Amino acid sequence: MTTVNLVMATTVGVLYGTGFTLLLSRSLMRVLIGVVVLGHGTNLLLQLAGGPPARPPILGVAPPEQFADPLPQALALTAIVITFALTTFLLALGYRSFVLVGHDEVQDDVEDRRIARQKAPSAPLEDGAPHEGDPLADVERADDEVEAEAWREAPR
Incomplete structure (x- = not known):
């Protein structure tokens, strides 16, 4: 049975946490960096799952209990290719967005915001008007201003 080093497990956790935090941002460059960090975390996790270095899995050279498991190595190579493909796609997407x-x-x-507001149930107060401290009234007012601005700036 193999045990996992606590430092390496913490490093994988930090890489995943950082990657997911970057993925949730609005900047495409931060999303790109988040995908790369997640890819590195995945590669490290797969290498940890493979256990410590061992002998190559060639029959006749060593007893079977000393063989290395080739599956995590193959999965790590696949993860590298997927991370590279996503990185290339996000670089192209970010460049195109910057150009446009x-x-x-x-x-x-x-x-999307307009449709969500139509589907959301609205429960007005008894008099039908929102009270002064209602945060939803401010959000709806801000949404209406954004829609009006987008309508003015839309190409015709």
């Missing part, structure tokens, strides 16, 4: 918009910030979709 001038920045790599992901914008809110006004139509």
